[in-house]
Amino acid sequence: MDNAFKAAGNLLPYHLLAYGALLGTELFQARPSFFNTKICYRALPMKEFIALQKQLFPVYFKTQVGLAALTAATHPPYSIFSLIQDPWSVGSLAIVGMTGCLNWFIYGPRTITASLVRRALQGKMSDIPDSDPDASRIHRADRSFTRNHAMAVHLNAISIIATILYGFSLSARVMEARSAQ
Known part of the structure; x- marks a missing residue:
């Protein structure tokens, strides 16, 4: 029990929890992208599906960026000051933060906008048969959605x-510290 109290004053348990939450969130989000999204796409009317995606993904991207920052801030033994001495860890967490920000600020909003435009044009197309200019606009909206979503x-x-x-870099540091004892 004394070791548990000692651990509470150390950054390592908080770092492991932040890293675990980051990886778990990413893996959970990756799984729905391939499974749950397809199920929701089939089960929900398009309007509700788009509304769900519009609410879900910004929260995920914000969480991803926040957990990457928390992982960096709890880097043992001295927070960010220890992190900057480990280039592999800096690079990995910087990539996570950058990709999360790109999705949060650029590709997520663009994907949602393209999806809404595409949906509106498709609804308009059903009212006007053989409308060439609208077909061209739908094609551009489809391409924009596909490009941004990809x-x-x-x-x-x-x-x-x-x-x-x-995680491998973290494991190597933990094993190295363990063998030094």
Whole structure:
């Protein structure tokens, strides 16, 4: 029990919890991107599906960036001051933060906007048969959605890889500290 109280005054348990939450959140989000999103897409009317995505993804991207920052801030033994001495960890967490910010501020909003535009144009197209200019606009909206959504998915994959690489770096440091004792 004394060791538990000693650990409470150390950054390592908080760091492990922050890192674990980051990796768990990313893996959970990756899984829904491939499974839950498809189920929601099939089960919900398009309007409700888009509304769900519009609310869900910004929260995920904010959480991802926040957990990456918390992981960096709790880096043992001396917070950020220890982190800057470990280039692999700095690089990994910087990638996670950058990909999260890109999705939060650029590709997430662009994907949602393209999805809404595409949906509005498709609704308009059903009212006007054989409308060539609208078909061209739908094609551009589809391409915009596909491009931005693919970028967001690829950034998520890069982030997961960087987070896992950070886990290996963290493990190496823990094992090194353990062997030095």
